[in-house]
Amino acid sequence: MELTFWWMVPLAAVAAAIAWLLHRRRRPGKDRPVAHADRLTALPEYQRALRHHRRALTSALVLSAIVLAGAVTAAARPTHRTTDQPEVRNRDIVLCLDVSGSMTSTDAALVGVFQRLAEEFDGERIGMVIFDSSSVQLFPLTDDYDYAVEQLGEARKALDSGAGAFFDGTWNRGGSSLIGDGLASCVQSFPDAEADPGASSRTGEAQRSRSVVLATDNFLSGNPIFTLEEAGALAQQKNIKVHAINPGDFDYGDDAEQPGARLRATAQSTGGGYYTLDSPEAVPGIVTKVQETEATSYRAAPVSIITDNPAWPSVSQRSPAWDCWYWDGGTGYDLCPIVPWPYLAAAVLLVLAFGTWLTLYGKQPKQEVRSTITRTAAVVLLLLAALRPGWAGAGGTTAAADLDVFILVDTSTSMSAEDYHGSETRLAGAKQDVASIAKELAGARFCLITFDNQATVRMPLSRDTTALQTAMATLQPQAPRFAAGSSITSAGRLLKDRLAAAQMQQPGRPALVFYAGDGENTSATPPNGCPLTLPASTGERYSVTAPPRAGA
Structure with missing residues (x-):
């Protein structure tokens, strides 16, 4: 337990010491001598009144000490500090789809798989780029899964139909299936961790695994700016793994210059994998393999959490009984006691019992009964205030x-x-x-x-x-x-x-x-x-x- 305003405790102690010294140094009142006072003080009625007076003074002193201790504790704002190092899912995936005519069925199956996966993602980010003779980024890396699922659904419908505005912007140059340029565009879709190392460390960019799922048959038609090998080298430089899915691997023999062999070599050079498939139905199994190779997580930077969680000094912190209570799912009324609630409940019962006894059986003058009730009610209200009632959802400072x-x-x-x-x-x-x-x-x-x-x-x-x-x-x-x-x-x-x-x-x-x-x-x-x-x-x-x- 820590005290946010710890200086309130010594300040209260100094104030109490000064009050005690002033009380000791006050001038005594002028007493008048009374003859035969011992006869009066020896009377049973006097002795009973004296005992009652002393009990009242002692009770008032104890209650005042409780009130003062509670007020000082509340003003010092006891807190509990913990350090949390949350586990963060660190997978970034960019779907890189060749949308030339020979790839639409495979693309539709791949998009459908990731549409289902996006509904279960927690911490992963997903983006999508399509290309033919030129590239178009449909959406950047995002963990807004509702939006991603919506966009993937529209993409699947367009790929199934093979027409529509979905393909606009992918035919802005001569040629078709410029795979090197498409892969380079997908690689550039990841935030540059080297541009701002400080920002990267704050947001975890430098620790996130990066993957490109490239769906293409690598049948080139045109003159790209980047060759496939140059785009693969760019991916290596940025520590990005390329997983290639080829629905049309028709290589024959061991010639390394064949389309499938070149695509396999490029993907494996980045640490990724190369997968062939006979039909779009095999896509889910391939995506599962890709996920298994990237299923890692890391511990984020430690975060210091300070919460109002005070305790009585002699109470163990192992099983606190003074947690906040919430109604309406944490959005309505709440109680966050400044001390364990059993202590507050016991104090309220004791004050009520003593006030009741003093009122009914204390044999006080009638003019004192009202004062006793008022003082008892004031102490009870103060103890109830120590429960800290309020409305949940108060604002706070957020990074x-x-x-x-x-x-x-x-x-x-x-x-x-x-x-x-x-x-x-x-x-x-x-x-x-x-x-x-x-x-x-x-x-x-x-x-x-x-x-x-x-x-x-x-x-x-x-x-x-x-x-x-x-x-x-x-x-x-x-x-x-x-x-x-x-x-x-x-x-x-x-x-x-x-x-x-x-x-x-x-x-x-x-x-x-x-x-x-x-x-x-x-x-x-x-x-x-x-x-x-x-x-x-x-x-x-x-x-x-x-x-x-x-x-x-």
């Missing part, structure tokens, strides 16, 4: 690494106005704000939501600030011909859903919401309250920021 940060960025046409700092666009101001937020809250999880005619999650919750910077750098205001009027509250429903999902995944985790917009409402529908109107019971904390207008 930046324990935050979820939701950033809402207005991308409506009005954000292209060039009145930020004289000549820059309002969106440029929002980008600067977001960059500052990411720098100040290093280690937090960030989610980027943009809105104009409708709201879109551009990046799910992720600690990958590089992905956040990339997403912000590519933001453009909505083209005027597509604008149909924007509402400053259009992101409200999506924001509520993402907040609810985050709280369900990690209950009690604090969240910050930043709103970067110019506040112009051009929709025919009036805004529905504040842009950040959320249920009061969520317990989140919010902050609002907006780029200045002209002349700022």
